[in-house]
Amino acid sequence: MSLYREQGIVLRTLRLGEADRIITFVTQGHGKVRAVAKGVRKTKSRFGARLEPLTHVSLLLYEGRELDIVTQAETLDHFRSIREDLHRVGRATSMLEAVDQVSQEREPSPRLYQMLLGALRALAARDSELVLAGFFWKLLSLEGAHPVLEQCASCGTEESLEAFDHAEGGVLCRSCRRGVPISPAALEILRRILGGDLAGVLDEPASPATREVEHLATRSVEHHLERRLRSVGVLDGA
Amino acid sequence: MYASAVQDLIDELGRLPGVGPKSAQRIAFHLLKLPTEDALRLARAISEMKARISFCRRCFNVAEGEACQICLDDRRDASVVCVVEEPRDIVAVEKTQEYRGRYHVLQGAISPIEGIGPEQLRVRELLARVQAEGITEIILCTNPNIEGEATAMYLARLLAPAGLKVTRIASGLPVGGDLEYADELTLGRALQGRRDVES
Ligand SMILES: [Zn+2]
Ligand SMILES: [Zn+2]
Numbered sequence: 244m245s246l247y248r249e250q251g252i253v254l255r256t257l258r259l260g261e262a263d264r265i266i267t268f269v270t271q272g273h274g275k276v277r278a279v280a281k282g283v284r285k286t287k288s289r290f291g292a293r294l295e296p297l298t299h300v301s302l303l304l305y306e307g308r309e310l311d312i313v314t315q316a317e318t319l320d321h322f323r324s325i326r327e328d329l330h331r332v333g334r335a336t337s338m339l340e341a342v343d344q345v346s347q348e349r350e351p352s353p354r355l356y357q358m359l360l361g362a363l364r365a366l367a368a369r370d371s372e373l374v375l376a377g378f379f380w381k382l383l384s385l386e387g388a389h390p391v392l393e394q395c396a397s398c399g400t401e402e403s404l405e406a407f408d409h410a411e412g413g414v415l416c417r418s419c420r421r422g423v424p425i426s427p428a429a430l431e432i433l434r435r436i437l438g439g440d441l442a443g444v445l446d447e448p449a450s451p452a453t454r455e456v457e458h459l460a461t462r463s464v465e466h467h468l469e470r471r472l473r474s475v476g477v478l479d480g481a
Numbered sequence: 482m483y484a485s486a487v488q489d490l491i492d493e494l495g496r497l498p499g500v501g502p503k504s505a506q507r508i509a510f511h512l513l514k515l516p517t518e519d520a521l522r523l524a525r526a527i528s529e530m531k532a533r534i535s536f537c538r539r540c541f542n543v544a545e546g547e548a549c550q551i552c553l554d555d556r557r558d559a560s561v562v563c564v565v566e567e568p569r570d571i572v573a574v575e576k577t578q579e580y581r582g583r584y585h586v587l588q589g590a591i592s593p594i595e596g597i598g599p600e601q602l603r604v605r606e607l608l609a610r611v612q613a614e615g616i617t618e619i620i621l622c623t624n625p626n627i628e629g630e631a632t633a634m635y636l637a638r639l640l641a642p643a644g645l646k647v648t649r650i651a652s653g654l655p656v657g658g659d660l661e662y663a664d665e666l667t668l669g670r671a672l673q674g675r676r677d678v679e680s
Contacts, residue, residue: 255594260499287655291664296594296627298666321666326627329634336593473596478631 249273249302250319252359253294254343258284266294266313267343268302271356275346278304278311293318297325297335299360322367331366333478334375338362340474341382341464354385365445372449372457373432377441379460384437388412388467392434395419404430407459409466425459428452433459487513539610541586541603543568551583558582563620564607564636566590566629574622582620585610590628591635599635607636611643618646625652625670 251268254275259265262284268276283290293300293316303315325331342359346352362378365371383389391413394401398419406415408422414430415421425433429452435444436456447453461475483491487509495505512520536542537549540562544550551557551571561582565571571584587602610616621636623629633649640647653671654663663671 258499287658289662291662292625292666293664295666318665323666323669326630327634329631329638332627332631332634333593340594474593477591477593477596477598478635 245306246314247273247304247306249276249304251276251300251302252339252342252356252363253296253298253300254339255296256294262288264294265310268300269342269346269352269356269359270302271353272351274350274352275343275348276304276311277348278302278313279307280313280316290316292321295321296339297322297332297363299363320364320367322363324367325363328370329478331370333474334370335363335366336474337375337461337472338366338378340472341379341468344468344470345382345386355382358382358385369445371445371447372453373436373441373444373447376453376457376460377436377444379464380433380436381441383460383463383467386467388463389437390414390433390463392430392437409463423459423462426452426455429455429459432456536586540584541568541588541606542571542584556581559614560617561620562607562610562614562616562618563622565622566624566632570622570624582618587623587632590623591632592628593631599639602632604636604639608639608643611640611645616645618648621647621649625650 249268249270249272251270254267254269256267257265259279262282264280264283266278266280268278270276280290280294282288283294290313292298294313298318299320299322301317301319302313305312305314322335325335338359342355346355358378358381362374366374380390395404395416396408396411396413397415400416403417404414405417405424406420406422407413407425408415411421414425428450432444432447432452433456435441461472465471490512491502491505491509494500494508495502500508512523533545534543537544537552538547539552540549542549542551558581562585563574563580563582564585564587565574566587566589568586571586574580574584585603585607587604587607589597589602591597591599591602611619619636619640621633623632637647637649651670651674652667653674654660654667660668
């Protein structure tokens with residue numbers, strides 16, 4: 244049992260008892276951490292809004308057997324421009340949900356933490372369908388599910404690639420095609436995202452191809468997680 | 482593990498909000514030790530409540546009968562509606578004695594992480610009221626957390642074409658608190674919502 248310092252992003256919160264919450268963080272050095280924040284639901288709580296989902300915080304935690312205890316929290320970034328835009332809240336929540344699913348308690352994954360932080364910063368700077376898509380594709384790649392994009396995942400030809408299949412793990416040619424169709428423009432964006440040009444891709448204006456890439460990314464993450472992401476589409480009509 | 486009647490009770494208690502398996506077990510054994518009359522009083526209170534209380538047809542506040550006490554009170558201003566997440570929020574607003582309008586209970590808040598969207602809330606009913614009741618102002622009084630803010634943003638956008646006054650309760654510092662302990666988000670909102678000081 245000891246105190247330790249961490250930086251983390253609040254993924255979700257769960258009410259506990261009268262005034263407490265269990266806060267789930269993804270942290271820089273301890274992977275996913277679940278910790279109790281006492282009295283946080285009271286309006287006069289010293290934590291204020293610091294332990295709301297989507298906040299990047301610097302923490303002092305007391306290590307417990309099952310759950311840790313939050314003793315101090317300082318805001319590093321509360322991503323206000325995301326919070327004040329319904330669509331961005333929806334996209335950010337989908338990222339938090341996916342990270343909650345893939346991260347393991349107390350198993351460090353600094354890369355995952357950095358990716359989420361980077362994606363939230365990108366989303367705070369601009370609302371693009373490709374921020375979420377880019378994050379999801381990189382997440383899949385980190386998870387070892389890097390899709391085959393340069394050739395048909397089934398027969399190996401580089402010609403007329405026109406479908407994408409999650410089970411095959413990549414694109415398929417005209418004769419092998421299964422899964423969903425993919426447009427040449429969407430395939431090009433996908434190649435750039437995974438080829439290291441995410442920053443350049445974020446400048447692309449919204450188009451049917453960007454929407455296609457976002458949709459494909461979501462379905463691929465869901466296929467990988469073997470479950471639906473609850474937050475996807477909730478705010479689509481909003 | 483336990484006699485099935487005890488296990489049934491533990492399972493039922495465990496479904497209550499904020500009650501985990503351990504607390505459920507503790508409450509069940511507490512009830513087991515209680516004199517029969519005391520335990521039955523609790524059972525009766527629950528069944529009485531379920532028999533007599535339901536939700537107001539207009540505003541979804543708790544009500545005995547078809548309409549709640551507030552909707553039945555004709556001294557209340559029918560042109561102003563305060564939108565809250567839960568009936569218990571009405572109790573909190575009423576305690577301020579600052580408000581004389583009516584309410585609308587959404588029965589929840591938009592929560593993307595829980596997969597709860599506007600369709601699962603009493604939003605359609607609110608829109609219907611705007612047209613039917615001659616409402617001129619709507620106060621969005623959802624919680625100042627991520628779900629409550631998302632709900633308020635959604636409703637503000639939805640209600641904009643109706644051409645009525647839509648306001649959001651101010652967020653700010655707790656009275657009696659110290660500025661230095663305020664978090665940046667709260668303090669930022671307090672600055673945004675600053676008002677003139679009367680002199
Ligand atoms: Zn092929
Ligand atoms: Zn009523």
